[in-house]
Amino acid sequence: MEQGAELLFGYRAEEVVGRPITVLIPEDRQDEEPRILERLRRGERVDHFETVRQRKDGSPVEISLTISPVKDAQGEIVGASKIARDITDRKRAERLQQTLVHELNHRVKNTLATVQAIARQSFRSGLLDSRAREIFEARLQALSRAHDLLTRENWDGAGIAAVVAQVLAPYQRQRFEIGGPELRLTPRVALALTLALHELATNAAKYGALSAPMGRVAITWTVRPGDPPQLALRWQEHGGPPVSPPAQKGFGSRLIERSLALELAGEVHITYEPSGLVCDVSAPVPAAWENGVEAT
Template identity: 50%
Template sequence: MARLIGSFDWSRTSIGSLCEWPPYLRSAVDVMLGANVQIVLFWGPQFLALYNDAYAPTIGDKHPHALGKPAREYWAELWTDLEPLLRRVLETGETVSAKDRPFYIERGRGPETVYFDISYSPVHGDDGAVAGVFCIVNETTELKRAQDIERQLAAIIASTDDAILSSDLDMTITSWNRGAERLYGYGADEMIGRSVLLLIPEDRSDEEHELFRKISRGEHVPPYETKRRRRDGTFVDVSLTVSPIYGGAGEIVGASKIARDITGKKQFERFQAMALGELKHRIKNILSTVTAIARQTFVNGEEERAAARTFDERLASLARAHDVLTNGNWEEADLRAVIDTALQPYSPDRFQISGPAISVGAHTVTALTLAFHELATNAAKYGALSQDGGRVSINWHEDRDASRFVLSWKEEGGPNVIAPTHRGFGSKLIERLLASELRGEVRLEFAPSGLICEVDAARHAEGTEAS
């Protein structure tokens, strides 16, 4: 800026050529150019602008064109705000100062509101009149925004129902919000400066030490559920989120913890488990009653007893389908779990099972379990599972939109297969369950090397039917 000011043609301005500058103007410019703080000097009634290197970045693309120009020209967008300040100093000779003074400015990055600490002082001429305004400024925009964010975060932390506390790496508590007071029963004055281990059940102290070891190493700690001890000695179920706190040099200096009371969630889970257990028990009782009725009904001869055994096995298969659902959320289950459960009566060494992890709806679970029971029963009587060395390959994949899946059952190593002259109940059941119930397509091929069953079905048959 010293070079630019020295080479500028000041003779074309109201200040006059450089060699004619009065001593007080030279002194003001020398002070300005030698300073490391942001300074702009507005001179004369037109407020012609002179500024130093520290100030130049503050005005963005106005530099260097604003040098020697009236302030009204290059500070036009904020002139109605700036002019009264400059005229006050020029006309009264008093110094005007302010902290975080907002200004609306355009400097090449679009219109923005920025903030400055300002000190506008008069520069007096030989006659004692004010000749110019010496403006020392310090842009505080980023600091102001950071402080605003900090205040907002502090307000959120103070008003949230979640318990939020921070501690250093020695596990000493350094902050404690009202949510923590409500959850744990301790006031901030009681907990700040004390160890966070006061809140940890004795059987979970190792968990807390390992947590801080991970934080100090910069490792990610995913949210998890645990227990914490209240002031009255009782325990509360919480969902805990832990984040590192960084120091000014970027080093990890502590941990921030957000704990949410999940007592209601845990109570619901316990009630849900009890209700599902009761439902499972009642379903089994119903199936047992149906089985007893069937056994009492089919008692006349060997053929009837064989039918009763087949009926029992199908009911047992249906019970296993309900086991899969009650072990989950009753709405869906993993396809591999469905297959493994359906094939429990048989040695797993006889099956080669592969496919991606996908979930299927409750209706699909029941239909698949019964269908696999029929396929396995047929294989044990007539197909690959009826002799040593026979195996069954089961594989599946999703279609493109993941709403359907394609599954294949393929038998190998069994006796030569001869296509039946008529379809038995098992074949009809398979086709009904997989084709009709699941809105799918079924292909049964009695190849000489072994039965092949291929099905293209909906993952969630209930949704298909509803639509």
Template identity: 50%
Template sequence: MGRPRATPEARPRYRRDGRLGESFEIEKRYVRGDNSLVWVSNSVSAIRDGHANIAQAVAISVDIGERRHAQEIERHLASMIASSNDAILGIDLGMTITSWNAAAEKLYGYSEREAVGQTVLMLVPDDRKEEEPTILRQIKAGQLVKPYETRRLRKDGRLVEVLLSVSPIRDANGRVIGASKTTHDIGSRKEAERLKSILVNELHHRVKNILATVIAIARQTIGRDKAIKEDVVAFENRLLSLSKAQDLLVHGEGQQADLGAVVKQATSPYPCEVFQIDGTSVSIPPKAAVLLSLALHELATNAAKYGALSTPEGRVSISWQDETRACGPLRIIWREHGGPEVTTPQRKGFGSTLIDRLLSSELRGQTKVSYEKSGVICIIEADLSKISESSI
């Protein structure tokens, strides 16, 4: 072991106590043979001769490296807690506040002096008082409380939206003695979500009004001639399908729609028992949701006129395979059976043209329709990775 490196503040005491011959303890850093540092606690005692003069000194050295390391960790954690932007407080098993950082003071309005020693229930609104006993039961069992959204009460009486997580505090023997509660203020985020919901609903309302206006104009403009009344009804039904697809996007906050929900919405005008729907949950972007809804509407309309849905015994199976995780396409299979014998049509109708053009140009995919005698089979492939996230 090399020369000691006493801390500067310890040197005066070393010299003073050494002159007086008093016993003392001092912590030093020593340099080992490998040039690494070690912390040591020295207990120094003077040995006097027969004339009461100091003849020599005895030092007992104890390696305190682990203790110093633990102290450094404690100081580091204390610094992190003190400077955290999240409110962090400690409570004992009686729900009494034992520690309180600066962010807690900012969030709740209570100073550390006002909060420590008080019950944590002072932060809980009356309608959520049952939360704390439930949390305490989990903590006593040594369990972590997963982050969850709730409300807490400020000193001025205002409620704040927070994300709360709780973990047990243990003593040196591993016994649970309290809990650490971390609270993140999510008020701004919740307000932004509420505003977004209002805007999305307002936009949805306006879109629905526009579609209703288009239907009214169609009825007044091209619906007077009985010969084309069927075309007007078909046009109205397509707009209604588009409107229902917009409903799905509103429920998904305009970001994504579930493919299963799109399929069920598109087939909702017909009895549910005639469909067999099979596929995993797949989230699709807004444009894909609208276009697939229109495509499925056209397939169902044609099936009701000429195919499986035109007879009581007819059935339709709709299944899909999601290969997007493997950089493959989304593959949807529409298969009719039990209906009248199918023949290939002499000309391509509007619905088939709509499906081909929309899916090929907008969904970056392809459609293959087979007119088997047992029923129509339509395979739709769409590359979702190439679809713009913007709505149609």
């Protein structure tokens, strides 16, 4: 047995010489060898046959086989030449690529569903006026910035502080008080939180604290002990004009209170205090979010 084959299968030459080739074939693939032999008897060459073989220690190894019939001077088949290539790394890369493509397809579909919902609500009046277009484009830009953030993180999630900073980037930083422990969010939660914070910031700029020179917004979060731990996030405005509950809730309020609560599997409450709007978010912190965060 050649050194390469010894490295591939783990057998020394003296351990396998004289033994049937089936020693290398897993139980569930024993039918492959008769089919290969039949092709060789017909004088056919087997090119790049991808299969699985078994090492000495019983572990599987993915290989590509090229097998050619060996003929004597009279043209009679007297044996076979077999080349086995280890394709484990390539097959692993292919599976990873398939997984990534599937995940990307899933996320694109989710994003398109979100865009569809935004468009439906933005243009529900049936009039494609300039104001409706501005609202729609601003929501898409917020979604796009969230995608940029997640792409920089290889779609492995994003820190909550980074999500907050990304949403508030268009505004003056000194108008905000931001604080809380680092917590890594899944991509889906990061997108949902982005849209909710965008709606809160947009509303504050139009009617709330950010519409007044001295208005401020505090965005704070903690992780409370529990099984599982609980995220408590608060958006609190102060220093703006007096606030009163709206006669009818718009898309932004519904997105915050319903969609965000659904994505977080938690609760979201908006209260219209005279001193400023308050939005409280409470949600369990699953293991998938945790990144060395200690409950406070």
